[in-house]
Amino acid sequence: MALSTTPTVVRRYVAFELKRLREAAKKNQSDAAKRLDCVATRITHLENGRNLPRLIDVEILLPFYGVPELVPHLQDLVASIRTGGPIVELDVAAMKLPRGFDMYVGLEQGASRVFTYDPVVVRGILQCRRYATAAVRGHYGSELSDDRVGEIVDLRMRRQEALDRVDPRLDVVTVVDEGVLRKEVGGPDVAAEQLAYLLTLAERDNVTIRVLPPGVGAHPGFHGGFVQLGFPIDRDPGVVYLEDLSGGRYHDDTDVIDSYTAVGERLLELALPEQESLSLIDTIRRELAT
Incomplete structure (x- = not known):
């Protein structure tokens, strides 16, 4: 199934997914901040959508959360937000998310x-x-x-x-x-x-x-x-x-x-x-x- 969406929606999804993956790994924001060598408020801003993560942030955080296989997928989404036009086409079947987790469910969870x-x-x-x-x-x-x-x-x-x-x-x-x-x-x-x-x-x-x-x-x-x-x-x-x-x-x-x-x-x-x-x-x- 294809999903037609906008960079703003994808941005929300990235934020909610970062929070969900951190919580699933039983890490707190201080743990994530220490891993990125930053203050905890930066993690808060990444998880509420105020700030977009850098590609290196994704590369560091996702293995820390125990899901290194999701790094390319989330990096692709971040890149699409930074360079995409008003509409982003996503193929859910190709999204390397935890089994069954698609864009809508991620938004619903947030x-x-x-x-x-x-x-x-x-x-x-x-x-x-x-x-x-x-x-x-x-x-x-x-x-x-x-x-x-x-x-x-x-x-x-x-x-x-x-x-x-x-x-x-x-x-x-x-x-x-x-x-x-x-x-x-x-x-x-x-x-x-x-x-x-x-x-x-x-x-x-x-x-x-x-x-x-x-x-x-x-x-x-x-x-x-x-x-x-x-x-x-x-x-x-x-x-x-x-x-x-x-x-x-x-x-x-x-x-x-x-x-x-x-x-x-x-x-x-x-x-x-x-x-x-x-x-x-x-x-x-x-x-x-x-």
């Missing part, structure tokens, strides 16, 4: 807020394992081996660990079409399990699920589903992510983001209140379970 509008399928970060397996298999058919399907599903399950994150806390707000809840993905038993899973997730104070009923008629979300990511960075406008069969696209132009913000706000106005949404989810769950 986000403090995720808003989604889902008119087709429950968003991956909210899927239970059996539903995720059925969704992936249904989408790709026999194109993927069982092992590859398992890898994709494992990634979706690992992504949900972000819901437990404290710093920065991740808040997820999703508006889902009622029709999505009634789709028997994997059969009625799996679909019912997915709805029960949504009810469990909704018990968290950082997960809000709202249902858009068919009675609202025409609405500004007719252009399709989308994800809007917000980051704990001062004056950062965030990123809108769109995906279709040909790949993913990122938008960080403020006018585009403002348009999607307005769409999201309107969808929340049209959606059922939170408790009514959860009651409807439970009603559909019981219907499927019978």
